[in-house]
Amino acid sequence: MEQTLRVLNELSDRKLVETYAIGGAMAAFFYSEVVVTEDLDAFILIPSSSSGLVTMAPVYDFLKGRGATERREHLVIAGTLVQLIPAYDSLTEEALRQAIEKTVGKTPTRVMRAEHLIAIALKTGRAKDHARVALLLEEADIDAASLTDILSRHDLLDRWKRFKASQP
Amino acid sequence: MKTPVQEIAEEIFRRKQVARHAAARLSIEEKLRILVEMQKRANEVRRSAGRPEMFVWHLT
Numbered sequence: 001m002e003q004t005l006r007v008l009n010e011l012s013d014r015k016l017v018e019t020y021a022i023g024g025a026m027a028a029f030f031y032s033e034v035v036v037t038e039d040l041d042a043f044i045l046i047p048s049s050s051s052g053l054v055t056m057a058p059v060y061d062f063l064k065g066r067g068a069t070e071r072r073e074h075l076v077i078a079g080t081l082v083q084l085i086p087a088y089d090s091l092t093e094e095a096l097r098q099a100i101e102k103t104v105g106k107t108p109t110r111v112m113r114a115e116h117l118i119a120i121a122l123k124t125g126r127a128k129d130h131a132r133v134a135l136l137l138e139e140a141d142i143d144a145a146s147l148t149d150i151l152s153r154h155d156l157l158d159r160w161k162r163f164k165a166s167q168p
Numbered sequence: 169m170k171t172p173v174q175e176i177a178e179e180i181f182r183r184k185q186v187a188r189h190a191a192a193r194l195s196i197e198e199k200l201r202i203l204v205e206m207q208k209r210a211n212e213v214r215r216s217a218g219r220p221e222m223f224v225w226h227l228t
Contacts, residue, residue, distance in 0.1 A: 001200055001225070001227050001228065002228065003228045004228075029196060029199045029200075029203070030196055031192070032192045033188050033191035033192045033194075033199075034191070034199045034202045034203050034206065035206075036203065036206040036207060036210050036222075037203070038207070038222040038223050039223070071223065074223075076223070078226075078228050079225055079226025079227065079228050080225050080226070081223040081225065102196070104196050104197065104200070105197060138188070139188065139189060139192035140192070
């Protein structure tokens with residue numbers, strides 16, 4: 001895992017991405033108990049070229065040069081199945097920019113804040129996303145004011161109310 | 169008034185909640201070791217059910 005994170009860190013160091021952050025189930029591990037997952041979601045913010053075009057090709061080329069291999073829509077990087085996900089809306093971009101530094105062993109990495117994980121899961125809205133929200137609410141130290149602010153700014157308060165109403 | 173069985177069930181659920189909170193506070197390194205074990209066990213079930221296996225991480 002540390003080797004995987006070192007390779008991801010290199011993406012930032014070499015300016016192939018503006019920044020990256022772990023999201024999804026793996027990010028939730030930093031705040032709550034483990035649930036089984038197959039892949040690590042690495043969100044990336046890609047710098048746009050002078051033409052305004054955004055391409056992931058340089059990122060993939062670099063990773064393959066570091067020994068990454070393709071497996072379905074994923075890359076296997078140093079023994080970990082990684083899904084690279086470009087920031088796809090204002091919420092994921094904010095979550096990337098405001099991610100916090102954590103360490104695994106001796107290797108630093110960037111992890112989305114629990115409040116953003118909840119907001120993204122609510123927006124995605126699958127059953128497993130709702131389960132993640134419930135887990136984080138029960139086990140993580142959530143900043144309620146920050147969560148409300150995020151949900152409000154990203155038009156997710158209605159989904160939040162529906163989620164809360166669905167809980168026992 | 170709770171029945172004895174209800175009290176036993178409540179105590180079981182209370183203990184489960186305590187255990188989950190303790191699991192949430194393990195180090196990330198320990199959680200990753202647990203994840204790999206969970207992936208392996210999930211594959212045992214998947215194999216027996218004839219489903220494709222999930223990728224098991226190699227922690228390096």
